[in-house]
Amino acid sequence: MSKRYKILAGLLILFLGLLVYAEASQKEPINWYESYGKQDKIPFGTYVFYEQLSTLLDEDRIEEVNIPPYEFLMDSLNPPKGTYFFVNSYIYNDEFETRKLLNWVARGNTLFMASDGFSEVLEDTLSLESDYTYDTDDLVKRPLVNLSNPSLGRKLPYIFDKDYSIAYFEVIDTLKTTVLGVADIMRDEDSTRIKQPKVNFIKLPFEEGEIILSTFPQAFTNYFMLQDSNADYTANVLSYLPKDGTIYIDQYYKNSKTVAVSPLFLILNNKYLKWSWYTLLLGALIWVIFEGKRKQRSIPVIKPLPNNTLDYTRTIAGMYLDKKENRQIATHQINHFMEYLRSTYVLATDRLNRDFIERLTAKSGKPHDTVQNTIDYIVTIRQKAELSEDELIRLNSLIENFKTTH
Numbered sequence: 001m002s003k004r005y006k007i008l009a010g011l012l013i014l015f016l017g018l019l020v021y022a023e024a025s026q027k028e029p030i031n032w033y034e035s036y037g038k039q040d041k042i043p044f045g046t047y048v049f050y051e052q053l054s055t056l057l058d059e060d061r062i063e064e065v066n067i068p069p070y071e072f073l074m075d076s077l078n079p080p081k082g083t084y085f086f087v088n089s090y091i092y093n094d095e096f097e098t099r100k101l102l103n104w105v106a107r108g109n110t111l112f113m114a115s116d117g118f119s120e121v122l123e124d125t126l127s128l129e130s131d132y133t134y135d136t137d138d139l140v141k142r143p144l145v146n147l148s149n150p151s152l153g154r155k156l157p158y159i160f161d162k163d164y165s166i167a168y169f170e171v172i173d174t175l176k177t178t179v180l181g182v183a184d185i186m187r188d189e190d191s192t193r194i195k196q197p198k199v200n201f202i203k204l205p206f207e208e209g210e211i212i213l214s215t216f217p218q219a220f221t222n223y224f225m226l227q228d229s230n231a232d233y234t235a236n237v238l239s240y241l242p243k244d245g246t247i248y249i250d251q252y253y254k255n256s257k258t259v260a261v262s263p264l265f266l267i268l269n270n271k272y273l274k275w276s277w278y279t280l281l282l283g284a285l286i287w288v289i290f291e292g293k294r295k296q297r298s299i300p301v302i303k304p305l306p307n308n309t310l311d312y313t314r315t316i317a318g319m320y321l322d323k324k325e326n327r328q329i330a331t332h333q334i335n336h337f338m339e340y341l342r343s344t345y346v347l348a349t350d351r352l353n354r355d356f357i358e359r360l361t362a363k364s365g366k367p368h369d370t371v372q373n374t375i376d377y378i379v380t381i382r383q384k385a386e387l388s389e390d391e392l393i394r395l396n397s398l399i400e401n402f403k404t405t406h
Contacts, residue, residue, distance in 0.1 A: 016282055034089045035255050036217065043162075043223035046087065049234065052225070056238050057247060066251045070097045073104050082246035083110040087220050088253050091115040098122050105209035110242050114217040116167045126204060129171035130215060133185050133198070141165065142186040144194050145216055145233060147201070148179050152236040157194050159186065160216075160224055167215035168198035177204045180240060183216060203240060212240055326387040330395055334378055337399050352379050370405050374398045 034044040041047045053062065061082075065072050073079055084101065091113055093101065098121040105111045123129060133141075143160040147153035166183050181201030184194040200215045214237065218224050225231045241247065267273045338349040345363040347356065352375050361371045377398055381387065 012282070012286060016279060033255070036088045036221070037254055038251065041222060044089075044218075044221045046220050046222065048222045048225045048231075049220045052231065056235050057241070061245070061247050063246055063248050064251050065248050068097065068252055069093065069250070070100050072248070073100050079104060079107070080246065080248060081109060082248060083112055083241055084248050084250065085241075086111075086113040086115065086250045086253060087217050088115055088250075089217060089255060090117045091119070091253050092117065093119045093122070095119075095121045098125075102206065105211060106207035108208040110210045110212065110245075111206075112212045112214075112241060114214040114220060114237075116215060116217060118213065126206070126211065127171070127173040128169055128213075130167055131170040132165045132167050143183055143216070143218070144186055144192065145181060145183045145200065145219065146194060147181045147233070147236055152239065153181075156192050157184070158230050158233040159192060159227070160218055160230075161227055162223065164218070166198070166200065168200045169202060169213075169215065172199060172202060173204065177202050180212075181214070181216075181237075201237070210242075326389060326392045327385070330381050330387055330392055333395060333399065334381065337378070340403075366402060366405055370402060374402045 031042040032044060033042065035042060037045050037047075038050040039045070039047060053059075065084075069084065084104070098119050101111060102122075102125060117130065118128075141163040143164050143166045144157040145160065146157035166185065168183055172179075179199050179201070180203055181199075182194060182197035183200040184196050184198060186192065187195060201213070203210065203212045205211075219230075219234050219237055225234055267277050341347055341349055341360065345360060347360060347363065349356075357368075357372050357375050360366075360375070361368050364371065377395060381391065381395055384391075
C-alpha cells in the first residue's frame with residue numbers, strides 16, 4: 001500500500017471514530033410511545049404497575065390473557081368467571097366482541113376498562129358519550145385527577161406532570177352510574193385544584209354484573225406512578241375491583257404487542273449496535289478498496305501447444321497419395337503395425353517367420369489364418385519395389401481386420 005493510500009485510510013478511520021464518538025455521546029432521547037407493555041420501562045410502559053401488582057392484589061387471583069376476548073370467552077358451557085381487566089390508550093372492540101363481553105358481564109362478572117376511548121357499541125349500550133379537553137387559552141395542560149370518595153381521594157388532586165389532553169364522559173346515565181372520580185386540566189402553575197371537574201371514572205351495573213370505566217389509563221404508566229405519591233391513586237382505583245374471583249388481565253389489546261422482527265431490525269434500533277454495524281460495513285469497504293487489489297504481477301495465461309499430430313499425419317499422407325508414393329505409405333503403415341505388436345504383445349518383430357506367427361497367434365488369441373495371412377502379406381509387400389493402390393488398400397484392410405478380430 002502506498003503512502004498516499006495509508007494517509008487516506010487513516011483519515012477515514014479517524015473520521016469514523018469521531019462520528020461514532022459523537023453519536024455515542026448523545027443522550028438517548030426519551031421514548032414517549034404509549035406502549036402500555038408490561039416489560040416496557042419507558043414513561044408510558046407499565047413495568048412499575050406489574051411489579052407492584054402482587055402487593056396490590058392477591059397474586060393467586062391474577063391470570064394473564066394473550067388472546068382476543070372473543071376467543072377467550074368462546075367456551076359457553078364453562079366460561080371464565082371473575083373480572084376482565086383492560087388497560088391501553090385505546091380499546092376499540094368490534095360490535096360482535098363487545099356483545100360477547102356484555103353477555104359475559106350480564107352473567108355476574110365484572111369488566112374493568114381504562115382507556116382514552118371506547119367502542120361506539122359499548123358507549124351506546126351504556127348511554128355514554130365521551131370527549132376530550134382542548135383548552136387553547138393556557139400553555140400548561142397538565143391533567144389533574146382525584147377520586148370522589150373522600151376516604152380514597154385527597155384535598156389536592158394528583159398531577160400528571162406532562163402536557164396532555166384528558167378524556168372524560170360528557171354524558172352519563174345518572175340513574176345507574178356512580179361517579180368514582182373526576183379530572184381537570186391545570187389552569188396555571190400556581191393552582192393545583194380541580195376547578196371544572198369532569199367525570200373520568202365511573203361504575204354502573206349491567207344486569208347481574210358490573211362495569212367499571214376510566215378514561216385515564218395513564219394512571220397505570222411508569223411516568224405517573226413514579227411521581228410523588230401518585231401510586232396511591234392507582235392503588236385506590238384498583239380498590240374498586242371485586243375482593244374475590246380471578247382477575248383476567250388482558251395482554252392482547254396492547255400497543256406494544258410483540259411482533260416478529262429480523263436481527264437487522266434489532267441492530268438498527270439500538271444506538272450502539274447500529275454504529276457498530278456501520279463501522280463493520282465501512283471497515284469492509286476500506287479493506288476492499290485498499291487490500292482487494294492484486295499484490296503481485298499478473299500471471300499470464302499460456303495456452304498449451306496444440307496437438308497437431310493428426311493434422312500432420314493427414315497432411316503427409318495426402319502428399320504421399322498425391323505423388324503416388326504407395327511404397328512409402330505401406331512402409332510407414334507396416335512400421336506402425338510392428339510397433340503396435342511390440343508394445344501390445346511384447347514380441348520381437350525383426351524376424352517374421354513361422355515361429356513368430358505361432359507365438360503371435362498364441363499371445364493375441366487371434367485366429368491362426370488371420371495372423372498368417374496378415375504377416376505373409378506384409379513380408380510380400382516388403383519385397384516389392386512398387387505397389388498399386390489395390391495392394392495398399394488390401395494391406396490396410398488386413399491390418400485393421402487383425403486389430404478388430406477377437
